[in-house]
Amino acid sequence: MTANRKPIFLLLAVALLAGVFFSQRALNRQREEMKLTYRAEMLENAPPFLAFTTVALGGFRGLISSYLWLRMNELQQDEKYFEMVQLADWITKMQPRFPAVWVHQAWNMGYNVSVKFPDHADRWLWVQRGIALLRDEWLKYNPEEPLIYHELAWHFQHKMGANLDNAHNHYKVMWAGEMNPILGNRPDFDALIKPQTDEQKERARLLREKYKLDPAVMKRVDQIYGPLEWRLPETHAIYWGWLGLEKTKDNVARRELFIKLRRVVFQSMQLAFIRGRLVENKYDRSYETAPNLDIAAKVNQAYEEQLAEATPDMKENVANAHRNFLKLAITQFYMHNREKEAADWLRYLAQHHADFLRSTEPSVVAGGVNFDQFVLMRVQEQMGTGGKDKTQSSIEAMLGRHFYELAIGEDDRAVGFERMARGVYKLYQERSAGAEKGRVDLPPYEHIKSVVLERFLQRASPPIAVRLVSALGLPPSVLTNLTNRPPPVPTTNVPPKAVVPKK
Amino acid sequence: MQQTWAIICLTWKAALRFRLIWALAVLLVLCVAGLPLIIKDDGTARGLTQILLTYTLSAITAILGLATLWLSCGTLARDVEECQMQVVVTKPIHRWQVWLGKWLGIMGLNAALLALAGGTVYGLVLVRTAKLPLQQQEILRHEVLIGRASAKEEVRDFTPLIEQTFLKEAPQRLTPEQMQDKKLVEGFKAQIREAYKAREQIIRPGFMREWKIKVPASRGFATNHIVSLRVKFMSTQIASGPRPYPTIWEVGKPESPNQVRGTKLLTTDTFHEFPIPANAFEPDGTLTVRMTNPSQNSAALLTPLEDGLEVLYHESGFGLNFARGLAILFCWFGLLTALGLAAASFMSFSMAAFACIGLLIVAMSGGILKEVVKDRTIFTSAHAEEPKGESSFTLVKQVVDTVMISVYAVMLQVIAAVEDYSPVESLSAGRSITWGHLARAYGLMWLVFGGICGGVGIITFTRRELATAQAKV
Numbered sequence: 001m002t003a004n005r006k007p008i009f010l011l012l013a014v015a016l017l018a019g020v021f022f023s024q025r026a027l028n029r030q031r032e033e034m035k036l037t038y039r040a041e042m043l044e045n046a047p048p049f050l051a052f053t054t055v056a057l058g059g060f061r062g063l064i065s066s067y068l069w070l071r072m073n074e075l076q077q078d079e080k081y082f083e084m085v086q087l088a089d090w091i092t093k094m095q096p097r098f099p100a101v102w103v104h105q106a107w108n109m110g111y112n113v114s115v116k117f118p119d120h121a122d123r124w125l126w127v128q129r130g131i132a133l134l135r136d137e138w139l140k141y142n143p144e145e146p147l148i149y150h151e152l153a154w155h156f157q158h159k160m161g162a163n164l165d166n167a168h169n170h171y172k173v174m175w176a177g178e179m180n181p182i183l184g185n186r187p188d189f190d191a192l193i194k195p196q197t198d199e200q201k202e203r204a205r206l207l208r209e210k211y212k213l214d215p216a217v218m219k220r221v222d223q224i225y226g227p228l229e230w231r232l233p234e235t236h237a238i239y240w241g242w243l244g245l246e247k248t249k250d251n252v253a254r255r256e257l258f259i260k261l262r263r264v265v266f267q268s269m270q271l272a273f274i275r276g277r278l279v280e281n282k283y284d285r286s287y288e289t290a291p292n293l294d295i296a297a298k299v300n301q302a303y304e305e306q307l308a309e310a311t312p313d314m315k316e317n318v319a320n321a322h323r324n325f326l327k328l329a330i331t332q333f334y335m336h337n338r339e340k341e342a343a344d345w346l347r348y349l350a351q352h353h354a355d356f357l358r359s360t361e362p363s364v365v366a367g368g369v370n371f372d373q374f375v376l377m378r379v380q381e382q383m384g385t386g387g388k389d390k391t392q393s394s395i396e397a398m399l400g401r402h403f404y405e406l407a408i409g410e411d412d413r414a415v416g417f418e419r420m421a422r423g424v425y426k427l428y429q430e431r432s433a434g435a436e437k438g439r440v441d442l443p444p445y446e447h448i449k450s451v452v453l454e455r456f457l458q459r460a461s462p463p464i465a466v467r468l469v470s471a472l473g474l475p476p477s478v479l480t481n482l483t484n485r486p487p488p489v490p491t492t493n494v495p496p497k498a499v500v501p502k503k
Numbered sequence: 504m505q506q507t508w509a510i511i512c513l514t515w516k517a518a519l520r521f522r523l524i525w526a527l528a529v530l531l532v533l534c535v536a537g538l539p540l541i542i543k544d545d546g547t548a549r550g551l552t553q554i555l556l557t558y559t560l561s562a563i564t565a566i567l568g569l570a571t572l573w574l575s576c577g578t579l580a581r582d583v584e585e586c587q588m589q590v591v592v593t594k595p596i597h598r599w600q601v602w603l604g605k606w607l608g609i610m611g612l613n614a615a616l617l618a619l620a621g622g623t624v625y626g627l628v629l630v631r632t633a634k635l636p637l638q639q640q641e642i643l644r645h646e647v648l649i650g651r652a653s654a655k656e657e658v659r660d661f662t663p664l665i666e667q668t669f670l671k672e673a674p675q676r677l678t679p680e681q682m683q684d685k686k687l688v689e690g691f692k693a694q695i696r697e698a699y700k701a702r703e704q705i706i707r708p709g710f711m712r713e714w715k716i717k718v719p720a721s722r723g724f725a726t727n728h729i730v731s732l733r734v735k736f737m738s739t740q741i742a743s744g745p746r747p748y749p750t751i752w753e754v755g756k757p758e759s760p761n762q763v764r765g766t767k768l769l770t771t772d773t774f775h776e777f778p779i780p781a782n783a784f785e786p787d788g789t790l791t792v793r794m795t796n797p798s799q800n801s802a803a804l805l806t807p808l809e810d811g812l813e814v815l816y817h818e819s820g821f822g823l824n825f826a827r828g829l830a831i832l833f834c835w836f837g838l839l840t841a842l843g844l845a846a847a848s849f850m851s852f853s854m855a856a857f858a859c860i861g862l863l864i865v866a867m868s869g870g871i872l873k874e875v876v877k878d879r880t881i882f883t884s885a886h887a888e889e890p891k892g893e894s895s896f897t898l899v900k901q902v903v904d905t906v907m908i909s910v911y912a913v914m915l916q917v918i919a920a921v922e923d924y925s926p927v928e929s930l931s932a933g934r935s936i937t938w939g940h941l942a943r944a945y946g947l948m949w950l951v952f953g954g955i956c957g958g959v960g961i962i963t964f965t966r967r968e969l970a971t972a973q974a975k976v
Contacts, residue, residue: 074870
């Protein structure tokens, strides 16, 4: 370089620096406005590796994460899943503040990858991976992001709780199997909050460290919405939804997501009402679900809250869902031989949705309530549209009623209920004939009937049980065998109490 | 030979003097031993072993590959720049002997380091899998820690049929002008091809498809020889994701007493593997497989001609397969060494290193090149709408595209040829790297590409005026 060029370059450098000085501020402002960059604020509880990737890598972070995304897509297309967990871990650490990345990765593992495996145990592994990514990683760094709580709740409510995946029963059994040793049939929250013995301490540790569940929060959720069955996935959906609302209430920038969290809570409450009771099937060591009628008042309260907060355009939808719930509750109470509560809820329906009832059920408003007719109409509705859970619950209730009527000598009514149960079963099986086996089809009718009989005999008073055994022509040893068995597994369906609907 | 040996020794001495070999050895062992502690697997023994093999072997390839390139550029270019080469070439030695000596010296170092790192990985895999439950070990022995060869049904050549159908159908459906349109004719033939493919691929409910696959090696199979089927099918029913379908499988000749039959619930769009008995093969090595789509299934099933069904059988043990995998890595390093030495034969160290690493980055961007060649343009944009009308920019685009697509297409061929021999994927999938595969890899990478690099390097180095390098210092 010759000496006479140096001053020219020097001047050029000064001019460029001056240009940068004047334009930098405007550029930085535009970057903020266009959300082209995140501010370099540190994440909460970030380990050194995460701090390194977010700060030290600077602009290279985008390049590296793009490469990892490409590799992940390529591997997924080639159906090579063994790197997925590692790649998802790296990608989320490269983009730790971008919730959509975490949601996508968890969704991908839980929903897209899991269904590629025909073996239910393999699927369960991937569903767990999806949940673990959100629960164990994201919440550690960004506890104020409502979207993640919603996704977590949704994985429990929809992936594990709903019946869209034909391995859903396996997920429920596996989850119940994991929760059972820690929580038992009914959790002793106080023992878990302040454990005294080594065994209690170990259970509390597992709950906190492995499942990230706080017993104090569980107790609070149970008080608000329960008694809940903590071995079922929808209860955990309620837990994460409620916790999300609590933890993120100050995150006003993400306020629009609060409604999603509330929705997941009340939808899960509805599910818990329909099948929120876990019954252990001792014959094949599996679990079955049954309605949890005792939370009716709390489900109703959740609907009322949702109705109060709904925007004008959503109000009618929520009101419609509320009416459907009330009709379901009345039917279920009636069919479970709790006519007083059914009558209370029918009065409540008449008070709060009078206009609706006047047009659809004039006889109810006029006071001439015919429960049989009302229930039959609901059954007819369900036969046309009801899902597996609602239908099985109805069939069980009808069979329960059938045994009761038989025991008290009302043979005609007993035959009627049995015929109705069989008819509902047949219609549902015909309706779901084209669906995948094991996903939405019901267990054999005789199996349902024997389970209901067993349950009825365990709970019935001795004279009723004796009369029923005699009416069915069963040997008296049936009762002896029952009494020789261990006491029935307590469930969240505590002895019936009078439910006082909110006036 | 004595002269070449002297250069080999000098290269080793230099590597030892600069403690390069020790540094690399420690780095490799730390990397291989440390990686399993930080990587996250999918929770299965199979996944753990696969990720262990993939990541450790990839790390070895990356570290040794870069070190090889750096060293091969440095050892020759630095010797020239620091005037040591000028002294060496005054001795009774040919320039090609210097070049070859350097190549052999670096390859000797690579062999030692690769043996150390490969041995560590092998030991690590054996130790970790030995701790697994017996059932998991059995799965690994059948699916990952094994060298499995593969056989598929020969894909039928539809060309004569397509031509015949085209000649029959085209005059009725296309006008004489349309018959002259090359693109249209190709499209028409493609449709005929798909129709013929569909006849073989699609299994309607209540129907069956039969495969006959030749595996000559099956004559030597013992009754407990590991053989499995790898299958994949799609459904014609629209679904939001993979769905399970019951399928009926018959393996072996129908009239044979060794035929086995079974029902399997398999998911669509996914590869499935299941074992079959080794005695299902006929004496001439043919395996008959039948898949029935039961009539209760509401949808037709489609088994792709290319990868719908594959027979996998034990060809070698994991140890031998692993050794052959390392031999392919060694082959890659040989090519990299030749490339680095060729660049250093006429460039300074910094320029040679820059050029080689640039080439390496291009080679690793095969996916992007493939996209460009497929799109027929390098101006791929997220904006769907193109500016309308002719402009000078459009003309420039056309010229650039014409040149670059041709260059990329050639580069892609070379990259694909080298990448085809990647041993990492085969080892983690339990696929065998056969002796034939190994021989082809050496033939292509050492004799063809290595030969070109070596030839260019030796000729340039022989003709180079070494004293000019001094003037640049």
